[in-house]
Amino acid sequence: MKLNESRIEKINEADLNKANYVAYWMQSAQRMSYNHALSYAAQRANQLNQPLFVFFLIDKNYPEAEYGHYEFMFAGLKELKKELEQHNINFFIFSYEDVDIFKKITEKASLLITEKAYLKNLRKWKTKAADLIKVAFYTVETNLICPVEEVSEKEEYAAYTIRKKINKIKDQYLYDYNQVLPENTSGLKLSEELKEYLIKDLDQYLAEMDFAERISYKKFFKGGYQAAEKKLNDFLANKIASYGEKRNIPHLDYQSDLSPYLHFGQISAQEIAVKTLEKAEATEDFLEELIVRRELSFNFVYYNQQYDGSLKDILPDWAFETLKEHSSDTREYNYSYQQLKNADTHDKYWNAAQKEMKITAKMHNYMRMYWGKKILEWVSEPEKAYQYALKLNNKYSLDGRDPNSYAGVAWCFGKHDRAWQERDIFGKVRYMNANGLERKFDMEKYLAKIEQLEAEL
Structure with missing residues (x-):
């Protein structure tokens, strides 16, 4: 099935540039699987017969980010880089120093695409970029099953007020869809200016970062889609049948443990829901948490900054x-x-x-x-x-x-x-x-x- 058009929003007034490539700013959807923004970027690139320029920005000063957060995220980015390269998709990881990097990236871009943002710091970041660049800029909803503004135009009071609104439209979005990949896989060379921002070795970059504490969590959570998929498969095979009965018992391990992967966008809520529905039994309690409760929280932060x-x-x-x-x-x-x-x-x-x-x-x-x-x-x-x-x-x-x-x-x-x-x-x-x-x-x-x-x- 095709990408639902209601996920897509143009956020500036600039027009299509018809230059050398389509740029995709990957940030909160750090994955290939069920990545609507990546698929839309590939779709636009295919229409223009241009390669895709995928880039990720690492902000050393990201609010409240600690060593363990970066370590988890970097593990996922290293895995993702290999996966994108296997599909001959250009992928670059840059150190974010200032907003001017968007000018440099979009100088030869036909348009820029990114994921929809909800938290205030990410919304401000993307608004700054939109005000600066001179090419069309689109956001794509990819971290929610139902687009936040399609569900409701206001902050909802509680789960019971949003549940009926989600249930009314969720079948329009809750499906397995065909991922689009770029057909033009030409390699792209960075300008000398952009090379100055390029991060070649994430391990070295992490080692050189300054933290008050260096607490590692990799013994408990390994970053990346593969680890997320493994947790999902284990949960569906061994836990979901007893999830409603045992999820609240503190000494047991009957939770999905997928929330870190959802936070970094290393796995999609839509993929989790689709695979959960394939079980066709004992899924109601889990889907209530994954869809209704989770999307209520996004409604909260989106409409109440x-x-x-x-x-x-x-x-x-x-x-x-x-x-x-x-x-x-x-x-x-x-x-x-x-x-x-x-x-x-x-x-x-x-x-x-x-x-x-x-x-x-x-x-x-x-x-x-x-x-x-x-x-x-x-x-x-x-x-x-x-x-x-x-x-x-x-x-x-x-x-x-x-x-x-x-x-x-x-x-x-x-x-x-x-x-x-x-x-x-x-x-x-x-x-x-x-x-x-x-x-x-x-x-x-x-x-x-x-x-x-x-x-x-």
């Missing part, structure tokens, strides 16, 4: 007002950011969850809810608590700095939720405690799991 700012701009009125009313309530414990970072609290379950994230770059999803609720309880002001939770999650999680994680942390403060029974500190925001964990799960097994991770360091 204050997602990492003040709770007043993020939360529903009832949640903000109730937290405000209870902000001066006495807290039995009051922890600093450093104490939280070091997992130095009185709560052994919270400490274990924080350690799991620091060691493996991913916290069990149920424990992440508990983790966020306790930060709200233990930090003196809700606004400060929200910033602490974001900072910790963004620093240590491979799936941090993502629409899903911004929405997940905000949920702990009442976003996309309903009012509950009023209590101290939380007001009407949903409460969680250690007794609840112990009633539902064998938490000693979770503690033993984290102790084993520490022992193996």
